[in-house]
Amino acid sequence: MFNCGRVGILILGLAVTLGLGACSATAPNDVVSHGNITAKLTDLDPQPVTSDPHPTLPVTVRSFDGTDVTVSDAGRIIAVDRFGTLAQTVYALGLGSHLIGRSTSAKLPAIIDRPDVTPSGESMSIEAVLALRPTVLLTDTTTGTPAQFEQLRAAGVPIVFFDPTRTLNSTGPQIQAIADALGIHDQGVALAQRTTSEIAAATAAVPTANPKVRIAFVYLRGTALTMLAGPGSGADALITGLGGEDAGTAAGLTEPFVTITSEALIAARPDILLVMTDGLASIGGTDGLLRLPGIAQTPAGRTGRIIDMSDSVLLGFGPNTGRVLAALRAVVYR
Template structure:
């Protein structure tokens, strides 16, 4: 009997694959076991935050979510309060929440204050920039939902998964200079430097950020793009859709002069999986690493 690929073994243990080849994600099991007994009525703002609430068996208490809370798919049936940075007090209060859990970027701040003035508890959580931050956020949400036991169990499980990811990272490195391209609109294309989620996920996956000399996201500049000489381009599914496809990405100013464009090496992944830094972070790192390795083997 052939030995199992270590990545597939990890994904099976993480609940991404079953032995039969199906994909029963861990949140499905948690949701099936959820009991609404002492759950507060929650509005959850932030995709990663909402995923954690679900994983802590709290989905039955969610009254509404924001536009980034699209996983698991069952959340798409819930009332949506809109974009996290452009919230409406009326929209949230109309759902009758007892608790609003919000990401660090939620706002405007005046709206959050209005919700608090109406007697609703609002808890805005710090930004998650690392795996350690993720564990701390799980503990915070566990305390808010009075699900400390579930939070500890999730922390332990993710720590085990993270250890396996780190062990897999000892395999031969991808050895690629990668460039992350963010596109919010056709005329708003930016490149990710250090101090960004994109930079961190690339590091976790063993990739070198070709734009690490600058901090944050910077507007695309043809000269800087050519000088960065990336071997690989990374973008989100949402960004590629905004641009109009891979061909539009490769046609950006200066892009054609890069090694990545000449070899048409592009990795495209779902935004919340890759950049959300939620409980799927170990899966996101493996997925990016594997996709990068596959692209780097490609010859055009």
């Protein structure tokens, strides 16, 4: 249960409220709980820019791995990446009905019934992918080995890779690249413009703080896997967009994610801890987090400033990003 004496800020199950009608923007109801005040965002699904567009195919695009890939059919799409960004974008482009497979991280309510082809939570199952008979696979280099991708190519599956790096500035271009690979350029323009405008509005509204609030993103999957984010993790870009200072980067980390030691965490001196909702649940909630070595000795641990956000949107850097920033801003600077 919520303990306002120990936890100053908590976002539980953050989602983004968007209507599902074509092209009509709706304002989200920020879901935040601060002390014992709770509000809820009820819909994680991004709003499609249109309904069931008609791809102009075939198209040949340059994949992130440097190869030219021809896509002739977008009727059966599998979208797999670490944070569910690709599946989220396919849905927001209006091709949700064409999406036949997803990664574990793609937990949007509108597509949760699609088969999960990453049963381990990270790497693809080649058998699961082939069983779905995809006409195109959208992915990045984090979801499988070169041998697995070669096996899929040998089976005739067109594979388009996208940049796994997550930044605010790359969100619009990646949306456009996904749309172009599926033969729906105009829908990509519309969605990229909408998303970029929402990100700009959210960051413009961030208040100036001196000193900047220091935020640490902690990746949790049970007590056996606890990692601190650093440069290139995506969390650093999100924190910078919030006008904050990434604690991992400030502490001298050189890798996107590093296994936490209590000494490193204490040295990072975060004012706020940012975590994913499912990850927080996996260690027994806020009380479990505060029992991890070093957490209670940080400024965030001492004041109980902990923010958690739904796994499916926090580091997605897709169509929901502007609303994610707006909701986080509301809590960080409340």
